[in-house]
Amino acid sequence: MFERYSISASAQQLSDRFSVDVPKHYKSYYNAGPTHLLPVITHHNPEGVSFFYWGAIPQWTKDKNVSEKLINIRAEVIQDKPAFKKKMMRFRCIAPIDGFYCWKKISKKAAVPYRFFLKNKGLMAMAALWEEFEDENEETHHTFSVITTKANSQVRSVNERMPLLLNKETEKIWLNEESSENELLKLLTTESTQQLDSYTVSHRISILTANESTLMLPSAPSDQFGNLTLFD
Secondary structure, three states, X not given: OOOOEEEOOOHHHHHHHHOOXXXXXXXXXXXXXXXXXXXXXXXXXXXXXXXXXXXXXXXXXXXXXXXXXXXXXXXXXHHHOHHHHHHHHHOEEEEEEOEEEEEEEOOOOOEEEEEEEEXXXXXXXXXXXXXXXXXXXXXXXXXXXXXXXXXXXXXXXXXXXXXXXXXXXXXXXXXXXXOOHHHHHHHHOOOOOOOEEEEEOOHXXXXXXXXXXXXXXXXXXXXXXXXXXXXX
């Protein structure tokens, strides 16, 4: 399961990279995680930034079985199930990021977190799907799920899954209202060729409420229990 990324760029950097208007209440997230209200760009409004909850609204966190299922959607599932293809045609978005985190298992109970980012330190986009619903109080909420795919050669040694990354050309197709189903499905099977770099980060990245900038800095490899390891 993929469950952490960062979007630490300034509002101006976000605006310049994606040619969008960024609301004044935008803020950086060094440890974006499930239930956080995060910036997305929808194919209905590609000129602006919206804010949707990742996977679930905070009120759902008590039911982990429900919320965990809504964080990610496997690209393979979208290809195989008509209901997800229909959703893809109607509710596409991208989530801007400047890095994402994956954990490498070193034992049955221990894992070491890694940060992946573009070698040129630029911004990337993750393909995602969104939805709108009303809660029991008739309040409208918007959530999104990140599409994941099999890890490419740069990530595979750490984790078997990664977010579906789009470059400037493929994100135009993803956000184009006129894109055909075949064009979009092709993106789901296209391996990212963007050049990534990586390093280990603090195990504090696993704490959902942690959001300090130092979380993005290189750290000696350690597991979630704080135990240093010789593993690299």
